[in-house]
Amino acid sequence: MERELMAFFNRPIDLGTLFDDLAERDRSTGVHMSRPLDIAPHLGTDLEISDLADLVGEAAGWLAAAGVRRGDRVAIVKRNHWDYVLLSCAAARIGAVPASLSAHLAPDVLEILLKRLEPALLVTDKALAAVADLAWQAPRTLVIDGTADGLLSLDDVRGWAAPPVHRPAPDDPLAVVHTSGTTGVPKLVVHSTRTLLRRLAGFEAHRWPLLGSRPDDVVGSAISFAHGRALAWTASVLWLGPAKLLAVSAPGWDEAGPFLARHRPTTLEALPATYVRWQRRALGEGNPFERVRLFISTFDAMHPPTVRTFLGATRHRRPVWMQGWGQSETGPLTFRLLTRKAMADGDERHPTTRDLGRPVPTRTRLRVVDRETLRPVRRGASGLVVCRTKALCLGYVGEQERWLGKRLGQWWHTGDVGALSRTGRVRFVDRETDTIPGASCVELEDVIDDRLPGVLECVILGVPGRPSVPVVVTEDGGLDQDAWRRAVADLPELADPVVLTWEQVPRTGTGKVRRTALRELLGEVPDTYGTGRWT
Template identity: 65%
Template sequence: MTLLTRPIHLGTLFDDAAARGARTAVHLSRPLDIAPELGTDLDVPRLAGLVRETAGRLAAAGVRPGDRVAVAKRNHWDYVLLCCAAARLGAVPASLSAGLDPDTLEILVKRLEPALLVADAQVLRAARDSGADPAGHAARTLLLDAPGDEDLCPGALRPDDLRGATAPPPRRPQLDAPLAIMHTSGTTGVPKLVVHSTRTIMRRLAGFEAHRWPVLAARSTDTVAGAYSFAHGRALAWTAVAMQLAPGALVAVSSSDWAEAGPALERHNPTVMEAQPAAYVRWQPRAAEPDNPFRRVRLYISTFDAMHPPAVRTFLNASRRRAPLWMQGWGQSETGPLTFRFLTRRALAAEQGTGPTTRDLGRPLPGRTRLRAVDPDTLRPVPRGVPGLLFVRTGALCQGYVGEEGRWRAKLVGEWWSTGDIGVITRTGAVRLVDREVDALPEGGCLELEDVLDERLPEVLECVVLGVPDGPPVPVAVTEDGRLDTAAWRRAAAGLPELADPVPMAWDAVPRTGTGKVRRAVLRERVGLGPETSGTGRWT
């Protein structure tokens, strides 16, 4: 079997799928913000038409080839459609999560200097209320909603102003020209703006995944569901792969809130389920119910952040399939996936109580990715089995950071890129994650402690351990209501390295990124800790 060698084109993604006769039914957890009149059930030809219509509106708003188009709106799959529409014009879309702090959003828009900012009222009101003005750094703004609030963004274009505009013929960028911009999670500060090309994200990442691999590839009988931040670059690859493989149905879930996600997943039971870890954690009680919507799942996919064994075990047991699989991927916005590993019910049952399993990240993608661990101070390779700073060499590495070229180059050592993670490469070439360098403890990492505590405390949705340079680590125990049984905690912490008293916190009080990662720097402030950590933070 040969890999897909021709790039998938973002701007004509749906046109090309329609021309191949793709019959994938697309189901949404709520109507699209850019076309609410279309409802929640669409097909590929209608989506192709919507992208063309949207491209016409962007062109009428003044977008030209080479321009940047920033998108900041409530999370939904139409982030992808807007990116396709901008790319169709030869412009470069930049997806910015509505979950960003207004001040951070303004910084990123200022770095982008877009020809057009596409935003919704929720984002602009939050900015106005905090004294920020992201629209002030864009040549023009297209406000998707709030037709009665003329003072929200004076001079902004509205969808009705652009209706009926005709899209020019599609333009396809050169392989190595900038194609799309997305931001990193920003767990430790202002996110970086990552630039990808057609070669890196469409050929190297989506093209590799769109190969009909056994088990992994979507089949015509599959219902493929995705639930995460569609502002993330993963959404572009996920959609591109689906349009190439043409599963029977595609389900886009725009919120981890069960009031929205539950009905969509019940109506369209997935057979392939991909979600960000925070969504899996929130849905864990639902997955434990006998009549859950995950009963048909044959393959779970998890990326973005570390998962803890109890949640993985719950979802595998939720499926009524004989042998469901959990595929755990590790990667970054800058690189795409670097390693992957499959987990089974049997493996998790055998390892239950013996130590962490999900920090074992598997092996690099064969023939595509090379990893090495180095001493953080000397940058010399360390022996197999010794923790070190992980560097990667991959053809899918992004092209740089918008407005921060110095920061980008500082993470490159020759052709090797620093992931900023501390890990161990075993004698067999597998990778075991220890922690982010900035969060790592003097002896070991926070993730191992979090794994054990999650295993021993089923009532805790998530445990976040924060390192302190001159004292024991501070654990934050996240529960649905912010309450914690202190006796149960003492039993769970028995035999572990010294920990400070736990800080109970409700789920909704924990600061998170658009992909659900805990913003550890902000959390440190909320629990009264200083910004200093045991790590250097040099590689963030």
């Protein structure tokens, strides 16, 4: 234990006191938001660390006044903003376990998750309270931006002194986050202080070459702040003390564009779907990405044209794109650094972003096993990717048997199909549930996206007994059929494309396509070539 504490010395240790600890370290990072916090709009958009420490302490008092006690779960469901993180810190500060749920989830899905959580308190906003009858899923509901009949408001709980700070044991439940839910109801993932802060945030809170935040950096994030990534990102970035932290609460350019132009980030992390929507904004002089030295993408696969566009949008001499692959259950498993040279148009027939790089050094081990026998396969052969990591979550709320079923001894089934090269590089094929015979959906999607500049996104749906169905997303719902035929002429047989706009495609809170819901929308059979056993 002593050696472990020494290893994490000067690293973020506690979620509940994160901002107090930062203030004690005299961190001068300015925190800037694209709109005021929903829980404290009077504070404006520009705050100091000490302001945030005070706000977390005040919010801890709100939760205590609402009846939350040590060991209780607090469900947080509201429109996307960085105050998800502050509310989570407030809950952890009094010994409760915050559970962040995206407001993008359908009401029936939220109902299922809340039943599993059995929270002592539901924290929500007025808009969600008006459209989703979720209040009855918790003994008490706190509305943070107004009033609603029969529910608590902030005015009802202000002024309550927070109880003494509680510091949980390293392996006790610290926070609950959920998976994306692309194939159905998301899983509720339980992390501890050891897995989330000491293993994930602690690893990132180093000044790694190229990747670590520098004192003069302006570090931006445009992600789903309900996701567990928001907690690790906040802790690690602020611990390194950059000049500014930028929180973009919505991808709409009317909010994000002026904000990014005003602060001009030097490092930027965004959802893949957000990068796609911003791609045309990165073209030409005067774009707000001209100072970016490091782009970061996680959550989902990126298409090569999008990566090329952003690397070309910055004036930095040697910008880098860090592509990470991992899961809510494990945190990052591999990463790859992409450069302009690596992404330049070449003679290769197929793009290369499916090369996910190598496992995180000293943190992750990977193995590929046969999909039927679960025995290791030779290097270069594809199969199910399994991992070993000390950052593995504690389990699933309400579905612990499902979590246990995804373990093979010390190994964890990722549910992804891929191959390991002789040098240890990971080549991604597909999610197991999305596989198609003799090809890769992700590879076909990359090729089509690369060949048709007008396509925002392409989704290949495998349909047993018939050619796979390509769903093509364009800005206006139109597609040049002649260009389409030329683009797919040398690819495996595909059905006629279904053309949709971005808004017509069902998505998760992190922008991923909900493939099961998309099948239902198109009237396709739910059957797939994959088993779905490892989802």
